[in-house]
Amino acid sequence: MTTRKPATILAGARPDADPGLHGVAPPLWASDTFRWATAEEKPAYDYGRTVNPNRDMLADVLAELEGAAGGAITGSGQSAALLALLLVPGDAHVVAPHDCYGGTYRLIRGLEEQGRLSATFVDMTDIDALGRALERETALVWIETPSNPLLRVTDIARVAGLATAAGALSIADNTLPTPLRQQPLALGCDLVFHSTTKAINGHGDLFGGALLAKSPALVEKLQWWANAAGLYAGARDAWETLRGARTLSLRLNQAEASAQRIAGWLEARPEIEVVNYPGLAGHPDHDLAARQQAGPGFMASFRVKGGNATASRFLTGLRLITLASSLGGHSTLICKPASMTHRGMPPEAQAEAGITPDLLRLSVGIEEADDLIADLERGFAAMGG
C-alpha cells in the first residue's frame, strides 16, 4: 500500500494511462468496443460493459483511498447496493441498520418481500440487539455510519468483528464521511460502498456508485456480477466523477469547517430542540466519532421547538439554502427526511428509527459560513411566535 496522502492521490495525473499523447487530464474513452490484435489474444480492454479505462481510473483512485484491492464503478449508489446484495446467496439473512439510507431500506425490504432474502433491521449502537440478530446464520451485515439523517455513530471495528465471528461479510456505506474521513476496510470491513453522486463527484450533476473490496477474491466476484448484471457507469460519468473528485479534499475541508461552526451556532439558539452533529461535545457518540473519523463531516440534522408546522415555516424563510434531497454537493441543501428522503419508510419504522416529522437535515456546501448563518436566521424569523 501507498503512503501518498489523500489530496495527492486525488490530484495526481495519470499521463501513463494515455499512451498515445500522455495527456495530463485523462481522455474520455467512449468507445463501446476495442480492437483485438488476433482472435486469440484478448486485449486488456475488449468490451465496454466489462471493462472501461475511465471506470478503471476512478476505481484505482477510490481503491487507493480506501485501501481496497479494487472494485466496480456503477451507475448509481443504488446499483452498487444491488451489486453488493448479489454477492450473497439466495435466501440469505441480511442485517442492516434501522436508520439506514431510505433507498437501502427500500431495496432490502423489496427483495425480502419477493422472498429473495430475509432481513433484520437493528439499532447498530445496541450491541445486544445486533448479537441477537446474528444468532441466525447471517451472510451480510450492512453498516452505515454516521447514520443518515440522525448522525448516530456505529463502532465499525466492533460490528465488523462480530460479523466476521458470525461468518458474515460486512459492508460499510461510507458515502457521508468519504474515504478522507473514515476507512472502514482498515477497521475490519470486507466491502465499502459509495454513492459517488454525493461528495465524491460533489457537483450535483450526475449519478454514480462504487463498491470496493479488501480481498482480491471478492473484487473478482463483484466484478463478475457487475459484468453479468450490467451494473456499470457510463464512461462519461466515470470521467466526470474523477474530475469532480480532484477537489474533494478542498471541498470537504471548507464544508466541514462551516458545518462545525453552524452546528455550534444552532445549538446555542433558543428556538432549537436538538442538534445532531458528531463534532459537538454533547453528541452521544462524540468520543467514538473522534476516534473513528478523521473529522465530523458536512452533515447535521436538527429539530426546532414547536414541531412539524414550525419546522415547515422555518423552511419557507430560507433564500440561499435549497430545499432538496441530496447531500455532499457544492451548495447547501436542507430537507425534511420524514416526507422527503425517508418517505419510503413506513411511519412505524420512521418512529422506531427516531425520524420525527419535524427533523430537518442540513448538508453544508462550500458557500461562506457567514452567508449560511444569515440564511438560517431568516428561517428562524419565518417561524413566527
Ligand SMILES: *Cc1c(COP(=O)(O)O)cnc(C)c1O
Ligand atoms: C444517496 C445515497 C445512497 C444512494 O445513492 P444514489 O446515487 O442516489 O443511488 C446510498 N447511501 C447514502 C448514504 C446516500 O446518501
